[in-house]
Amino acid sequence: MELDKDNANPTILNPSDLPSRRQESLVKKRDDGGSGLFDNLVPAYNYLNDPFDGPSSSSDSDYDVVENIDEQEIYDLISSISDPEHPLSLGSLAVVNLPDIHIQPPTSPFSSVSTVLVEVTPTITHCSLATVIGLGVRVRLEQALPPRFRVDVRIKKGTHSTDEAVNKQLGDKERVAAALENGTLMGVIRKMLSTCK
């Protein structure tokens, strides 16, 4: 996979080719995996053997360098996620905003766990896709960030009619894990994440 990428990058001359190439390579990777839908979905979530799955491999080097990940980097990871309804990115729709990303370093010298809090702003207050958007952000960050990060995704207070209920769902590890095993839902999430750089 790594080889494919090294070969592929220099040949991309036209930036507009990038998304389609990436999509193609994602699909190909899945076929090659050959061990069924869930095998692919489950390990993608917080796994030791391959935590820097796919396009995010650039963050490999950050694993050892704690200071390297800042709010801007988190923003770059999630702003290119596509909105499930519109052909636009969450960044351009201002669903995710840089000032709404907060990184909390380890609270104790004995701990190496940092927390990322992302508050998302749904485009309309009753947007039924708020949960899906939040899930997409959480999945993206859990795949891209080193496992020492705990990812908390919330609906920005007062921007959504059922924000408490959505927040509770997004914060529930077990529900998120089960959602990742739901083929239909993961199809939507995969499509949203296919535009990530």
Place this chain on the structure above:
Amino acid sequence: MSPSLTTPSPAPTHTLHALATLNPPSNSRTWQSAPHPTQPLVATACADRTVRVYSLTSFTLLHTVSGGHKRSIRSVSWKPGTRGQNVLATGSFDASAGIWRRHESSRQGTIGADEIEQGGGSEGEDEKEEEDEEDYQFSCILDGHESEIKSLSWSPTGQYLATCSRDKSVWIWEEIEDDNFETVAVLSEHEGDVKCVAWHPEEDLLASASYDDTVRLYREDGDDWCQVAYIGGERGHGMTVWWVEFEGPVATIQEKDFRASKEGLSDAQKEWIQEAQKSGPRLATCSDDCTVRIWRRTPKETAETESRNTGVPSIIRSFSVDEDWVADAILPRQHERAVYSVSWSRRTGMIVSAGSDGKVVVYKERWKSQAPNGTEADVDGQKEVESERQKTEWVVVAELFSTHDVFEINHVCWVRRADKGRKSEDEEVIVSTGDDGEVKVWTLEESS
């Protein structure tokens, strides 16, 4: 609320040491590990749709139970009291529960709990048994839940199996004969996912914890199971309750924990011990609110006495089966994120908790120190009625960070130690199960 949060936290008196990582680890998330009731085995529920059965004498993988479930296995439970076979129940995100059996060779089938406990000198034989090639066979499937099963648990006698699900229900199944399960109750009291079910060690009393922030208790009334207690609202956790577990039988535990020494106890402390006997085993819960809490049952003495005196036939009950469970304590707040699991030692009365922050914390209960002049603090009658009962307090005895590197811990429990390094018959180890696919074994030793 009466339970005090301002428990003094002296320096931990014990240290947790890594004893072993069960080998090989899973390459997917591991959710929960169930120790076998009598044998030195632990079964681990894995996201890769398998259960891994490890030996606690050699710390190696003995069996992989696979091929039944279509999604993650979330929960696993050994049926207690089986003869000649080991029986596992598995609960999966595919909404079904599976029953798996492994028939023991006739020689192994005769080994009772006592022999295992004394089996320190016969490791050689154990090893041979462990190499037995016969694997766990799929036996039957329990269908009924509409969505992911989150937890399941056999009752202490093995008569009932309780399952719970995101569909907000708790089911009680009774095994009429091998592989013939009857649904004896479908309890739909919760308003959200039911995260965990646990049985009382001595009574047919079931507790469930939920995403609706509440804990509910059920028992059989006549022919129907019904809710008999509710812990929630103002006095509850106020956030998702992830785990619920009962204390061990009081008669046993009070001989082993801080109550064992009766020397110099005040009348109030003696009274506390008596009250605890009447209440029976307490309940421990943990939650997204980062706390671990203890609940106790208000003894029902009065109601029962009244009903006995009326002579009314039991079918027309003059007293309710309802129970009153009240807050007993909030453990020192050591966790910074959701606490996913709490376990109550049946041998020492200590509690261990673990969760998203990757920490393992061990607590013990002790008598609250008395007023300086030696008189009971509540003698003057100035204290609140509730706090008057607070004769004990919980203190942290050990705390360890990053037990699974940077990963979350999904489950933690006490297990009787069975490897060669065991110091005594009764020594326990802590088994933690993490997102890194590892199941780790820890010893608890007094700091020198």
